[in-house]
Amino acid sequence: GAVVSQHPSRVICKSGTSVKIECRSLDFQATTMFWYRQFPKQSLMLMATSNEGSKATYEQGVEKDKFLINHASLTLSTLTVTSAHPEDSSFYICSIGGGGYGYTFGSGTRLTVV
């Protein structure tokens, strides 16, 4: 099956700074990637759908100017949390898949904003 690599696995940043999270599809050309966020003891919530070569589609309530998504190639999507605040501290995870076949997840990124 497909393999998805996500980096970094953990990051601590200061309030007001930006953090970039990378999601790479190692053996599959992914025109679409999904970004999720999970707060402690909560469900995985879809933030946005990343589309190769075009703008991402954001879910209601997710600020597109704060969570910048770039999907410049078929193997790489990035999520940049800009001007991070403590309330952005969460577990961020990407995935590829859908369309009748399985979904593959990255290993996730634990973001802590101090």
Next chain:
Amino acid sequence: GQNIDQPTEMTATEGAIVQINCTYQTSGFNGLFWYQQHAGEAPTFLSYNVLDGLEEKGRFSSFLSRSKGYSYLLLKELQMKDSASYLCTLNQAGTALIFGKGTTLSVSS
């Protein structure tokens, strides 16, 4: 929209059998996944039901009834390592997954 309900927590002992129920309301979906998730880790695929009925896979089985909006995950011969969250998840074609809040299962000796 979709609404997925499952119990928040369950407890069981090693060697026992546990059934985690899930009810949902949705306008339509391709299939229903069950994932296992340990804290701070990515979800791990357990099962996928498209048609009504029971899918068996080793110690895990999953059941789907579309007419009743109901699914369950059955875990047999529980082991300590089965302590985790179990996510009832809907799949709509070509789109992202819709996750339930998860059931945290604690297995004790």
